[in-house]
Amino acid sequence: MSTERDTDAAGGRVEGRDETPEERADRNWSEVLQEVRVLQTGTQILTGFLLALAFQPAFGDLTDSQRSFYLGLVVLSALSSIVALAPVALHRALFQQRAKAEVVRYGHLALVTALGTVAVLLVGVVAFVFDVVLGGSAFWWALIPLGLLVFAMWLVVPAILRARRRTNGVRR
Numbered sequence: 001m002s003t004e005r006d007t008d009a010a011g012g013r014v015e016g017r018d019e020t021p022e023e024r025a026d027r028n029w030s031e032v033l034q035e036v037r038v039l040q041t042g043t044q045i046l047t048g049f050l051l052a053l054a055f056q057p058a059f060g061d062l063t064d065s066q067r068s069f070y071l072g073l074v075v076l077s078a079l080s081s082i083v084a085l086a087p088v089a090l091h092r093a094l095f096q097q098r099a100k101a102e103v104v105r106y107g108h109l110a111l112v113t114a115l116g117t118v119a120v121l122l123v124g125v126v127a128f129v130f131d132v133v134l135g136g137s138a139f140w141w142a143l144i145p146l147g148l149l150v151f152a153m154w155l156v157v158p159a160i161l162r163a164r165r166r167t168n169g170v171r172r
Contacts (some may be wrong), residue, residue: 042118050070051074123150
């Protein structure tokens with residue numbers, strides 16, 4: 001179904017999709033769900049890894065600060081799962097309430113937040129392993145480069161691409 005915003009003054013098709021707001025919300029919701037699946041799989045693997053560590057014989061050799069950092073990672077892992085699954089819980093709570101657009105907006109914000117927690121979790125787990133295996137400054141040698149890489153690939157590159165699209169007049 002074509003809407004006014006899908007055609008230009010001469011009646012020609014403009015760039016974008018020919019979909020109603022409801023169809024767009026459905027498509028966007030499908031995209032949110034796919035992103036939740038991808039994010040959740042990685043988070044579940046990291047959570048399983050973290051939980052298994054506590055039952056290893058060498059766990060008793062950790063320092064108090066390593067144990068504290070480990071527990072922080074476990075909490076962060078749980079938090080990232082809770083935040084990533086929040087859109088699904090909201091969708092269930094608002095099922096058949098014609099609130100798909102609101103659920104999609106909430107899902108977007110929750111996934112951006114979950115990506116932030118997962119970024120910290122990923123970098124933290126690797127830094128923790130480096131600290132346990134190599135000790136000393138190895139923690140920082142893992143934390144800083146990985147943190148910078150996440151910052152560059154997840155924030156800087158998208159910001160540059162967004163700015164280029166705006167400069168070229170491309171929207172959505």
